[in-house]
Amino acid sequence: MLILGLECTGKKSSVALVRDEKLIAISPLQSDFGQPTQKLFSTVQSLCQDNEVSWSEIELLAITHGPGSFTGLRVGITFAKTFAYVTGCPLKAVSTFAATAQGLTISCERVEVIEDLRKGQVAWQRFEVQDDVWIPSGPLIAEELDVWKNHDHSGVIYAGLGIPRLTRQLPNQTWPADWKLAPEDDWSPDAATVARCGRLRFLEEGSDDPFQLQPLYIRRSAAEEKAQAK
Numbered sequence: 001m002l003i004l005g006l007e008c009t010g011k012k013s014s015v016a017l018v019r020d021e022k023l024i025a026i027s028p029l030q031s032d033f034g035q036p037t038q039k040l041f042s043t044v045q046s047l048c049q050d051n052e053v054s055w056s057e058i059e060l061l062a063i064t065h066g067p068g069s070f071t072g073l074r075v076g077i078t079f080a081k082t083f084a085y086v087t088g089c090p091l092k093a094v095s096t097f098a099a100t101a102q103g104l105t106i107s108c109e110r111v112e113v114i115e116d117l118r119k120g121q122v123a124w125q126r127f128e129v130q131d132d133v134w135i136p137s138g139p140l141i142a143e144e145l146d147v148w149k150n151h152d153h154s155g156v157i158y159a160g161l162g163i164p165r166l167t168r169q170l171p172n173q174t175w176p177a178d179w180k181l182a183p184e185d186d187w188s189p190d191a192a193t194v195a196r197c198g199r200l201r202f203l204e205e206g207s208d209d210p211f212q213l214q215p216l217y218i219r220r221s222a223a224e225e226k227a228q229a230k
Helices: 036-050 070-087 096-102 145-149 163-167 191-205 222-229
Strands: 002-007 014-019 022-028 060-064 091-094 110-118 121-130 133-136 141-144 157-159
Touching (some): 002 070, 014 036, 022 036, 036 070, 060 070, 091 096, 091 191, 096 191, 110 163
Parallel strands (some): 002 060, 060 091, 110 157
Antiparallel strands (some): 002 014
């Protein structure tokens, strides 16, 4: 199966071509100005051309649908919906948290992916590994930081782009030494991981309806909060 993977939510925003589990090529979504996703269409086009792949050959489009960058989510999902509609390619969305867990490079049995929601709140979800696949052990939860701090943190590896911001809200602005962290490079997924994760979900669940796909937001954007406050 030839998969086009898109990751537009974090620091590893990128596009990738993957055949089954094997990476063919990956391109970062880098830009000299503005949002990296401003170059999404041209990067996908160049990636396919450089690897002699026509859009009609792509058998699955996999994309993260959040949580993550508000702008990145909107741009990425708009592109994915349009691509799926125009080409008829099946579309599979995976959560950024699930893709983060699946992309871990260290050996462990339990991981918690976290995101800072600001205003003293944190989003988190735990995953356990079964036959080399990370399975959610519970739902994605948003709660007060003071509540989350009192959880049992033993036997858990932490990952997620929210770690630096959360650390600044902890006592002495220090991450506790006994709360184990994944390597920083594992805190967000890249497009190759998204492609592999999407393939697994697609084989288990089938494709998603592109007309029904929506970004997974846990909180309102700053612009929306400002507008509501008026």
